Amino acid sequence: MDYKKVAIEILNNVGGADNVKSFTHCATRLRFNLKDEKLYQEDALKRIKGVMGSVVSGGQHQVIIGTDVSHVYEELVSMLGSDITAKELDIVEKDDIAKSKFSQILDTISGIFTPILPAIVGGAMVKTLLIILTLIGIMNSKGQTYQILSFVGDTPFYFLPIMLAYSAAKKFKMNPMMGMMLGLMMIHPAYMTMIEKGDPVRLFGLVPVTLAKYTSTVIPVILVIWVASYIERFADKITPKAVRFFLKPLITLLIMVPIAFCVVGPLGTIVGNGLQYVLNVIQTQAPWTLPIIFGVAAPIVIMLGMHYVVTIPLVMSAIAASGYDMLGAGFLAANIAQGAAAFAVMLQAKNTDFKAMAGSCSLTALLGVSEPAMYGVNLKLKKPFMGALCGGLAGGIVCGIAGVKRITFGPTGLTTIAIFIDPKNNMNFIMAIAGVVVSFTISFLVTYILIKRDSKIQKEIGA
Numbered sequence: 428m429d430y431k432k433v434a435i436e437i438l439n440n441v442g443g444a445d446n447v448k449s450f451t452h453c454a455t456r457l458r459f460n461l462k463d464e465k466l467y468q469e470d471a472l473k474r475i476k477g478v479m480g481s482v483v484s485g486g487q488h489q490v491i492i493g494t495d496v497s498h499v500y501e502e503l504v505s506m507l508g509s510d511i512t513a514k515e516l517d518i519v520e521k522d523d524i525a526k527s528k529f530s531q532i533l534d535t536i537s538g539i540f541t542p543i544l545p546a547i548v549g550g551a552m553v554k555t556l557l558i559i560l561t562l563i564g565i566m567n568s569k570g571q572t573y574q575i576l577s578f579v580g581d582t583p584f585y586f587l588p589i590m591l592a593y594s595a596a597k598k599f600k601m602n603p604m605m606g607m608m609l610g611l612m613m614i615h616p617a618y619m620t621m622i623e624k625g626d627p628v629r630l631f632g633l634v635p636v637t638l639a640k641y642t643s644t645v646i647p648v649i650l651v652i653w654v655a656s657y658i659e660r661f662a663d664k665i666t667p668k669a670v671r672f673f674l675k676p677l678i679t680l681l682i683m684v685p686i687a688f689c690v691v692g693p694l695g696t697i698v699g700n701g702l703q704y705v706l707n708v709i710q711t712q713a714p715w716t717l718p719i720i721f722g723v724a725a726p727i728v729i730m731l732g733m734h735y736v737v738t739i740p741l742v743m744s745a746i747a748a749s750g751y752d753m754l755g756a757g758f759l760a761a762n763i764a765q766g767a768a769a770f771a772v773m774l775q776a777k778n779t780d781f782k783a784m785a786g787s788c789s790l791t792a793l794l795g796v797s798e799p800a801m802y803g804v805n806l807k808l809k810k811p812f813m814g815a816l817c818g819g820l821a822g823g824i825v826c827g828i829a830g831v832k833r834i835t836f837g838p839t840g841l842t843t844i845a846i847f848i849d850p851k852n853n854m855n856f857i858m859a860i861a862g863v864v865v866s867f868t869i870s871f872l873v874t875y876i877l878i879k880r881d882s883k884i885q886k887e888i889g890a
């Protein structure tokens with residue numbers, strides 16, 4: 428793929444450089460925030476060689492590239508400059524005002540979580556590797572190497588509020604360094620010591636401080652940064668220009684300290700605990716529901732571009748509360764099903780180009796990234812997508828009935844299947860494998876039969 432050529436064509440069809448407010452990327456998509464959405468040429472984008480599809484969701488215009496997305500992103504950065512990826516321009520458009528609140532919320536959540544994914548996934552995979560090495564006897568859990576790698580794997584989760592503070596500050600148009608400082612103060616060792624002692628704490632001798640623990644939390648710090656963004660703008664307005672450099676951060680902090688520790692932080696903790704409680708009830712009382720629901724619904728969530736918006740907050744809350752989550756098994760079944768459907772297409776295709784694309788997309792989906800298979804093959808032919816939904820549902824049922832747990836956060840596919848290894852329950856991994864087998868088998872058979880009976884698809888793939 429000529430990444431530069433693809434980047435140029437994409438830029439031309441999103442309205443050009445002047446139309447881009449900000450952009451970023453996730454595992455497979457470029458995500459644009461545009462000034463004038465009417466300039467977005469969706470049909471033309473889909474015809475670009477190297478583009479697998481387009482989704483408009485949550486106020487974002489998403490161009491689906493596949494696993495090469497980071498290379499195209501780098502070309503765009505070189506054309507537009509890195510500063511435009513770091514912040515949105517302070518421009519208010521009429522379309523932005525008219526945009527639904529729901530879309531704004533989805534756009535905000537996605538913009539906050541997407542940048543921190545590499546760190547979270549990296550830490551999770553280190554933890555997974557330690558589980559494997561310990562189980563097969565290569566590494567001693569009491570050794571120093573294990574201990575170092577263990578805290579490395581825990582780092583992104585322990586310091587999650589700081590990473591979220593940084594990305595949230597950029598999203599809410601606040602100074603990101605000030606945002607990080609607010610995140611850091613919420614997990615400062617001195618504050619953690621106060622929590623451990625448990626003695627009553629009062630700010631200014633009057634206002635009681637709620638000693639909530641914010642490490643590994645999501646909602647409290649996001650709410651704090653959201654409020655702080657308004658306080659910072661207020662401080663900017665009231666401070667004289669000559670002393671703004673000193674007074675602006677001082678005023679922001681003096682106002683935010685009581686708000687963070689006495690109001691917003693505790694409120695966010697209550698909301699987060701409520702979410703954790705609901706998930707804990709579902710995972711303990713009806714553990715079969717989430718794998719089944721997401722086994723069939725995961726592709727729909729991905730199509731809407733909401734997979735990060737929906738899953739990450741839920742997964743983080745579930746892991747924080749229980750040490751595992753049940754959504755991962757559903758996404759595992761769904762990804763395998765997409766790969767199996769594309770594999771069935773590949774076996775029947777005689778068109779050389781389509782056969783090669785289907786094979787490549789199938790492998791990518793089986794390894795955990797389903798969008799190339801979904802957009803490049805299955806949705807394009809329609810019937811394979813139906814077969815994949817059947818396979819995802821079947822695999823989700825197996826995982827749901829068996830109560831398969833994802834022990835640490837990470838992408839779900841064959842290369843990361845070890846995230847389902849539970850040192851306390853060997854059957855968890857075995858049943859995850861069973862779910863994979865069932866999902867692949869059902870999806871493959873249904874898709875194969877549907878293609879055999881559809882002359883239009885056979886003609887399209889040259890069968």
